[in-house]
Amino acid sequence: MKSQITLAILFLLFASSVYSRNATCNRAVDQYAPYNTFLTGYLNPGFDDPVTGLGFVFYSKINATTVEQIAQAPTLIWLNGGPGSSSMEGAYFENGPYRVLSENGTQVIRTNPDAWTNKYNVLYIDQPIAVGFSRAEKDSYLPHNETVVGQQFYRALLSFYTGSGCYNNPLLQQSPLFITGESYGGKYIPNIAAEIIRQNQIAAASGQLVIPLKGVSIGDPLIDPQHQLYQLGDYGVQNGLISDKTRLSLQVILNKMHTYFKANDYQKASNTYDEAISFFMKNSINHLQNVYNYKIGPYPDDFVGDHCENYIKQFGFDKSFKYDSTSGKISQSLSLDCFTPNGIPALQYLLSNNLPVIIYNGDNDILINTPGVTTFINGFSWEGQEIFSKLPMVNITNNNQTVATYKSYLNLHFATILDAGHLVPYDQPESMNIILDNFIGQTLSQQIQISQD
Ligand SMILES: *[C@@H]1O[C@H](CO)[C@@H](O)[C@H](O)[C@H]1NC(C)=O
Ligand SMILES: *[C@@H]1O[C@H](CO)[C@@H](O)[C@H](O)[C@H]1NC(C)=O
Ligand SMILES: *[C@@H]1O[C@H](CO)[C@@H](O)[C@H](O)[C@H]1NC(C)=O
Ligand SMILES: *[C@@H]1O[C@H](CO)[C@@H](O)[C@H](O)[C@H]1NC(C)=O
Numbered sequence: 545m546k547s548q549i550t551l552a553i554l555f556l557l558f559a560s561s562v563y564s565r566n567a568t569c570n571r572a573v574d575q576y577a578p579y580n581t582f583l584t585g586y587l588n589p590g591f592d593d594p595v596t597g598l599g600f601v602f603y604s605k606i607n608a609t610t611v612e613q614i615a616q617a618p619t620l621i622w623l624n625g626g627p628g629s630s631s632m633e634g635a636y637f638e639n640g641p642y643r644v645l646s647e648n649g650t651q652v653i654r655t656n657p658d659a660w661t662n663k664y665n666v667l668y669i670d671q672p673i674a675v676g677f678s679r680a681e682k683d684s685y686l687p688h689n690e691t692v693v694g695q696q697f698y699r700a701l702l703s704f705y706t707g708s709g710c711y712n713n714p715l716l717q718q719s720p721l722f723i724t725g726e727s728y729g730g731k732y733i734p735n736i737a738a739e740i741i742r743q744n745q746i747a748a749a750s751g752q753l754v755i756p757l758k759g760v761s762i763g764d765p766l767i768d769p770q771h772q773l774y775q776l777g778d779y780g781v782q783n784g785l786i787s788d789k790t791r792l793s794l795q796v797i798l799n800k801m802h803t804y805f806k807a808n809d810y811q812k813a814s815n816t817y818d819e820a821i822s823f824f825m826k827n828s829i830n831h832l833q834n835v836y837n838y839k840i841g842p843y844p845d846d847f848v849g850d851h852c853e854n855y856i857k858q859f860g861f862d863k864s865f866k867y868d869s870t871s872g873k874i875s876q877s878l879s880l881d882c883f884t885p886n887g888i889p890a891l892q893y894l895l896s897n898n899l900p901v902i903i904y905n906g907d908n909d910i911l912i913n914t915p916g917v918t919t920f921i922n923g924f925s926w927e928g929q930e931i932f933s934k935l936p937m938v939n940i941t942n943n944n945q946t947v948a949t950y951k952s953y954l955n956l957h958f959a960t961i962l963d964a965g966h967l968v969p970y971d972q973p974e975s976m977n978i979i980l981d982n983f984i985g986q987t988l989s990q991q992i993q994i995s996q997d
């Protein structure tokens with residue numbers, strides 16, 4: 545008798561697993577950000593099981609509490625890279641309402657005076673599935689290329705705007721949307737945005753919901769590995785980080801990478817760049833500690849993961865699941881994707897569909913260095929290339945100090961941020977905000993002009 549009951553329960557559990565995890569939207573109060581409407585939950589990337597979902601946290605613009613107030617501000621999605629890094633790094637270390645810092649080995653929480661949530665609603669999504677708060681019921685669901693990353697993300701985003709999702713509201717569906725992020729976001733963001741544009745065209749034709757995507761912003765991007773990585777040695781010598789002798793040895797490794805690229809062996813090309821980077825660091829003159837910012841020691845972000853597991857997880861995430869800030873499974877499943885040339889075609893698609901794009905780069909970043917990003921951005925082919933590539937960078941000042949350089953033509957914008965590393969919103973938050981606000985302001989005002997014409 546008892547075993548029959550057990551069987552019946554098992555059957556019920558099994559039967560319910562045909563239902564997918566619907567989007568959830570939990571409203572809570574984050575005691576460290578009491579003036580931001582705080583929403584959490586999962587999005588549905590399109591699987592028929594109750595487990596697989598993308599975890600997110602959302603902080604509204606400060607003091608926006610009603611739907612009307614939230615809808616008045618633009619909405620930014622933030623994505624970290626990796627592949628496999630949790631976007632909670634952005635939320636709790638880079639640009640969220642507060643920072644979880646390690647100071648002398650102790651966790652300290654400090655309000656972020658330069659939070660992006662001072663002006664915008666920010667939605668931090670852990671993606672692809674299996675990263676951070678996100679979950680995958682089966683390893684076979686993990687994406688191996690950017691096409692699948694884009695498709696899963698689009699479905700998840702649609703679940704945010706429809707059904708039980710937080711933005712299923714006609715006002716919120718109008719809040720201008722920008723997708724922002726950094727690093728491997730250079731691959732994710734153009735491919736995700738391209739999928740949104742494609743799906744929006746289909747949706748518009750059949751009167752379905754159009755995602756209000758207005759632009760994308762990408763910092764320190766890995767986007768064009770075939771062209772953006774060869775200046776590592778020159779960069780090191782020009783900044784006094786390595787000797788001329790080291791540069792020569794480094795050139796041998798980079799030439800080997802070039803050979804692998806020519807043979808379309810993207811896995812070996814990627815492994816060879818790793819080799820180049822570790823050679824660079826090992827032979828650096830001052831025994832550099834941080835490949836992301838040569839001017840500082842390691843980033844003090846050690847407690848971000850603990851904060852997510854011990855505090856944030858209680859607000860609507862699966863209790864039985866342990867939060868991890870990096871997913872080895874995703875870095876594995878996307879390891880061949882890393883150096884596959886699929887960033888530039890997506891970027892070209894965005895520009896040919898008139899979507900505004902800003903790329904910015906921190907000048908102290910060794911891994912994704914500014915000379916390399918400059919080479920890529922001037923070198924790829926698009927409608928405005930000839931004029932864009934010849935434009936000089938102009939100085940952007942703040943309190944009479946040059947803090948960035950900048951140029952733009954048509955829908956492409958490019959900035960370098962002085963004295964910043966890979967995590968620009970952490971390293972130089974004020975300069976970051978000048979560049980971001982300018983981009984968003986310009987993008988939205990151009991739209992108004994167009995619609996008034
Ligand atoms: C998802 O929503 C549908 C429709 O409302 C419902 O039938 C289904 O049971 C829900 N799934 C779960 C896992 O809650
Ligand atoms: C937000 O509201 C709080 C409480 O009313 C107030 O103290 C604070 O100045 C407001 N902040 C902003 C940026 O408006
Ligand atoms: C950390 O230690 C340094 C050196 O001992 C000290 O100057 C600094 O004030 C300490 N910071 C904190 C937050 O305790
Ligand atoms: C991406 O992966 C999917 C699923 O494995 C596959 O069907 C598709 O052909 C791949 N696309 C590209 C461009 O490699």
Ligand SMILES: *[C@@H]1O[C@H](CO)[C@@H](O)[C@H](O)[C@H]1NC(C)=O
Binds near residue numbers: 943944
């Ligand atoms: C900036 O420089 C100009 C010219 O040197 C000076 O008149 C002005 O007061 C300075 N402004 C600030 C904020 O330092």
Ligand SMILES: *[C@@H]1O[C@H](CO)[C@@H](O)[C@H](O)[C@H]1NC(C)=O
Binds near residue numbers: 939945
């Ligand atoms: C731009 O700023 C840099 C650094 O402050 C300065 O050396 C350079 O002269 C400036 N260029 C122009 C055109 O003002």
